[in-house]
Amino acid sequence: MLIRPYRATDFAEIHQLFKQTIQTVNAKDYTPSQLAAWIGPDDAPTRARWQTSLAAHTTRVACQSGQVVGFADMTATGYLDRLYVHARYQHQGIAHALITTLEHAVSADRYTTAASITARPFFEHEGYRVIRQQQVERAGIHLINYIMEKASKS
Template sequence: MTSLRRARLTDIPELQALYKSTIEHSCINDYSPEQIKVWAAAAQNNERWEKRIASQFFIVAESNGVIVGFSSLENGSYIDMMYVHFKHLRKGIANQLYKCLNEEAIRLGTKELYSNVSKTARPFFELNGFSVVQENWIEIDGVRINNYKMIKQSF
């Protein structure tokens, strides 16, 4: 059984490991080894994790005391992070996380949700009513990586 709870600062090492391993294993069909390497390296920025946990609606999914996924909502409308451990995909964890974020957005009176999502995550967001509004290109350490700005209105 997977349960949800708010993230804590003490979760950071486990969140970093999940983030890195998910990118390295789940995104191999959509991104090059070089893109994956620079993207996954962002896991080590402790200050960014601390700031997210302190300022966002940041939740984790746990199974038997182990974090198997996490997601965060910034300013009530921006889904900043949504990651599920690669060994726990297709078990409804992302749906559970998304439902919790959606309920929080509704509670806050949000009129639209948006996110910048990877090629890998795009089908999940489309299944949940999001539409692509633009393709983004970001550069990390000289490596270009694309993602998609997606929006869901009037939910």
């Protein structure tokens, strides 16, 4: 597996991986309407916002045999915005490698994220703790997630 910096040419593959992962991996914890709201619209303004944030953040892509199998991005303040691993590549250490790479690349006092119900156990295993449960609204649909944090080792 290779972990490398994000390139703008990765966007289409990353966005497809995001949608497919939510539709399969998160389906056990969220309803179909919640999954659709989470994925959101696939229009030009949404794609532009994604591309802008991926370029502005420290973003890493995991590749295997030339295929993108995961990606993650973190702000300069240590907020892990997105972490997704392709459904066929779950439980192979890819998410751990991505998060470890980002935590080494971004110097912060603490790392935070808003973890899904599905991702919460992974983050707890990585040393994050739940600060609070919250409900977020997407397109009028409410989804539960968890604000989590981890103290920096530096």
